[in-house]
Amino acid sequence: METIVDRVNGFVRKVPTWAVYIVFLVPVPWLLYQAQTGGLGVEPIKALEHELGQIALQLLIIGLAITPLRRYVGLNFLKFRRAYGLLAFTYVSLHLLVWLVLDVGILSQIWADIIKRPYITIGMAGFLCLLPLALTSNSWSVRKLGPKWRQLHKLTYLAVILGGVHFIWLVKGFQLEPLIYMAVILGLLVLRLPKRRKRQAVPG
Amino acid sequence: MANRWINTLKDKDVTPEAFFLNRRQVMGGALAGIGLVGMGRAASAAPEGLEPNSYEEITSYNNYYEFGTGKDDPGKYADRLTTQPWTVQIEGMVDKPGAYAFEDIMKAMTSEERLYRFRCVEAWSMVIPWNGFELADLLNMAGVQSGAKYVAFETALRPDEMPGVAYNVLDWPYVEGLRLDEAMNPLTIMATGVYGKDIPNQNGAPLRLVVPWKYGFKSIKSVVKITLTDTQPATSWNKANAREYGFYSNVNPEVDHPRWSQATERMIGGGLFSKRIPTLMFNGYEEEVASLYTGMDLSKQI
Numbered sequence: 189m190e191t192i193v194d195r196v197n198g199f200v201r202k203v204p205t206w207a208v209y210i211v212f213l214v215p216v217p218w219l220l221y222q223a224q225t226g227g228l229g230v231e232p233i234k235a236l237e238h239e240l241g242q243i244a245l246q247l248l249i250i251g252l253a254i255t256p257l258r259r260y261v262g263l264n265f266l267k268f269r270r271a272y273g274l275l276a277f278t279y280v281s282l283h284l285l286v287w288l289v290l291d292v293g294i295l296s297q298i299w300a301d302i303i304k305r306p307y308i309t310i311g312m313a314g315f316l317c318l319l320p321l322a323l324t325s326n327s328w329s330v331r332k333l334g335p336k337w338r339q340l341h342k343l344t345y346l347a348v349i350l351g352g353v354h355f356i357w358l359v360k361g362f363q364l365e366p367l368i369y370m371a372v373i374l375g376l377l378v379l380r381l382p383k384r385r386k387r388q389a390v391p392g
Numbered sequence: 393m394a395n396r397w398i399n400t401l402k403d404k405d406v407t408p409e410a411f412f413l414n415r416r417q418v419m420g421g422a423l424a425g426i427g428l429v430g431m432g433r434a435a436s437a438a439p440e441g442l443e444p445n446s447y448e449e450i451t452s453y454n455n456y457y458e459f460g461t462g463k464d465d466p467g468k469y470a471d472r473l474t475t476q477p478w479t480v481q482i483e484g485m486v487d488k489p490g491a492y493a494f495e496d497i498m499k500a501m502t503s504e505e506r507l508y509r510f511r512c513v514e515a516w517s518m519v520i521p522w523n524g525f526e527l528a529d530l531l532n533m534a535g536v537q538s539g540a541k542y543v544a545f546e547t548a549l550r551p552d553e554m555p556g557v558a559y560n561v562l563d564w565p566y567v568e569g570l571r572l573d574e575a576m577n578p579l580t581i582m583a584t585g586v587y588g589k590d591i592p593n594q595n596g597a598p599l600r601l602v603v604p605w606k607y608g609f610k611s612i613k614s615v616v617k618i619t620l621t622d623t624q625p626a627t628s629w630n631k632a633n634a635r636e637y638g639f640y641s642n643v644n645p646e647v648d649h650p651r652w653s654q655a656t657e658r659m660i661g662g663g664l665f666s667k668r669i670p671t672l673m674f675n676g677y678e679e680e681v682a683s684l685y686t687g688m689d690l691s692k693q694i
Contacts, residue, residue: 223664229464230449231516232664293667297653305651358512358651361561361632363461 193262200265208271215243216282237286244279247272247354248348249372256379270325273344277322280315280351307357314350316342348373396526396578397506397680444507445510445518447587449661454594455512456613457561458547458554465556466594472553473614475598484544484619487535494598498584500533501525505588506581506602511643511675513607513629515668522602523585529577536572536620543575544568544625545601546617562628568612569625569639570603571684579604580681582615605674605681607641638694640685643675647691 190198219239223232228239251272257263292298301308321341323329330337352373355366456466478494503525511517531543549565551557574580583602584591591597596613605608609629619625629653636650645655651689656668674681 229461230453230660231658233658233666234516238666290664294656297656301653304648306652359461361457362559363463363561364559 197262200263200267205267205271208268209275212247212271213278215239230255233286233290237283237291240279240283240286240338241355244276244283245348245351245369247276247279248351249369249376250277251344252348252373252376252380256376260379274322274325277318280318284311284315307354310350310357311354314354315348315358317347317350321347344375349377396528396551402629408578421443434660441507442509442519442628444521445661447456447589450518450520450586451592453516453518453660454607455514456556456594456596458549458556458564458566460556461561461596469555470593470597472555473548473550473593473597474553475593475614478598478616480599480615481617482530482534482619483617484621485540486531487537489534497530497533497599501529501582502506503584506583506670508579508602508604509672509677510602510604510608510611511671513609513637513641513649513654513659515649515652515654515671516660517671518660521587522581522583523588523591524581524583524599524602526578527580527582527601528578530582530618531575531620534618534620540620540623541572541622542584542620542624543570543572544617544619544621545570545615546613546619547612548614548616562632566612566628566684567625568601568610568627570610571624572620573684574603574681577684579677605643607643609637610641640690640693641672642681642685643693644673644690645671646673647694 207372219228219236222228223236226232226234254265254269254272257265288298292301302312303309321343324333324337324340333340352366352370355369359366452467453463454466454470455463456470459469459472464626476494479491480494480497481491483489503523506522506524508520508522509517510520527543545568547566550555552652560574570580582599583596583600586592591600595615596611596615599615600613601611601615610627624639627637627639629641630639643654648654652670657671658666658668672678
């Protein structure tokens, strides 16, 4: 008998990857349109910056959920993992671009912020972690790098943690939302830990 | 005694109501026409002063964490706050302590308009045409005793009406404080209106403090208690993070917030392409208030 998991997996097999790209890129023109027409409020720059950053973090979390979903639930979204990674990188880049050009826009202040403001330093570090991953996301790099590719792409874990810390660190006062993001991130990372095998006593 | 401080920005600088209500449509139309072209506010500022922000801007972009931490939360939820009846408890080192009804305060005070710059600690700013009276007049009404050195303020705390206080973002109720000479300075007002209308709830109805040379969080909203004291009172953001928010919190472009620069600010209302502008010492009120801080190291006593 076909289970729900089988049905979902069957559906996923039929969905082309480009559809995922299209669906998740729709917010970009939509947000730009909203920012221009007042839909993001009277301070659209910060609103746009925050929206893009938050979507980036959500996409990284989706990417992080793929392995545990397969391992514990049997759902197989593996074919979308590269798409989610590249989409997350796209949103992080746009988030950074809005900050650089629209938000700060003053070169000396940008540099001072990156060095002096820990949450910005951390955000930049997260972006730098993602950069080589985006560059080596093509199939040619996967073949070329072989086992090293897997090692390199473990940088995602660091990047997503940095993203979560970046979010926690930028809010004022004690706020719940960034802590929930961090809890989800850490939860998903814990699920990937290899199951600890009981060591057998070695007869001495 | 009112009108101690005369604004160089006159009534005529205030955008007429018909115009500020229409400005968004005007801007919207212009933007649609030009496409992705930024409209810098600085360029359109009146030569003799600043152009006030629109009523919509002033009432839709607020920090009032009792109603939520989103900028639009106060605009969405603050209408739940009951502002009638309203009393202000004035106590401590005063000759006539007691509960003062808002109506009685208004009868005793002379209301005037003050067009002030408003600079948030988050590095955004507005220009707001407040209506209100000088805090000094209210304090004198209660009779300040000679030993008083500070004024403590408290915001209403109504869990039934304020969805944000369900979360311990800050230690509720919101409290603020000023040194007595700061409180008595003619620039310091209790605002009860914006653009000649009763002040909207999201802006701190029915009356809120406005101290234009300090970061916005010092200008406590919806005040229910004023206490004259001889010891420096606790203030909410200082309690939450003393390293980032000092008791004084004067606008100072040379002293950065530990997490961001205070050298520049963004004026609200310039759209997606508005540029940052330099922040002014004491938010542009240096002439009026710098003497209050003579001999103080403002980089240490933040």
